[in-house]
Amino acid sequence: MSGGGGSYDFDDDAEKESGRGGGRAQKDFDCPSCNANNPVDEPLAQGDEVRCNYCGSEFKVSVNSEGRVRFKEV
Numbered sequence: 001m002s003g004g005g006g007s008y009d010f011d012d013d014a015e016k017e018s019g020r021g022g023g024r025a026q027k028d029f030d031c032p033s034c035n036a037n038n039p040v041d042e043p044l045a046q047g048d049e050v051r052c053n054y055c056g057s058e059f060k061v062s063v064n065s066e067g068r069v070r071f072k073e074v
Contacts, residue, residue, distance in 0.1 A: 025043035025044075026043055026069055027039065027042075027043055027044075029050060031052040031054065031057060032057075032071050032073070033052065033055050033057040033073070034054055034057070036052060036055065044061050044063070045063065046061065046063045048061040049061070057073060059071035059072060059073055060072045060074050
């Protein structure tokens with residue numbers, strides 16, 4: 001038996017320290033082309049370019065004032 005409560009999220013501290021305000025820092029994304037989940041090292045930010053690890057599609061990240069992340073294929 002492990003004594004873990006199962007409710008601790010290892011990314012909680014990093015998100016609090018990120019200083020990006022608003023909602024949760026997004027550390028992964030679902031590819032708009034193939035729907036595969038892709039983890040990223042750094043939280044997604046305005047102007048970032050990301051590549052799907054599965055299908056290879058590339059996207060430019062845009063974040064609106066509410067913190068919602070959108071992807072545009074490049």
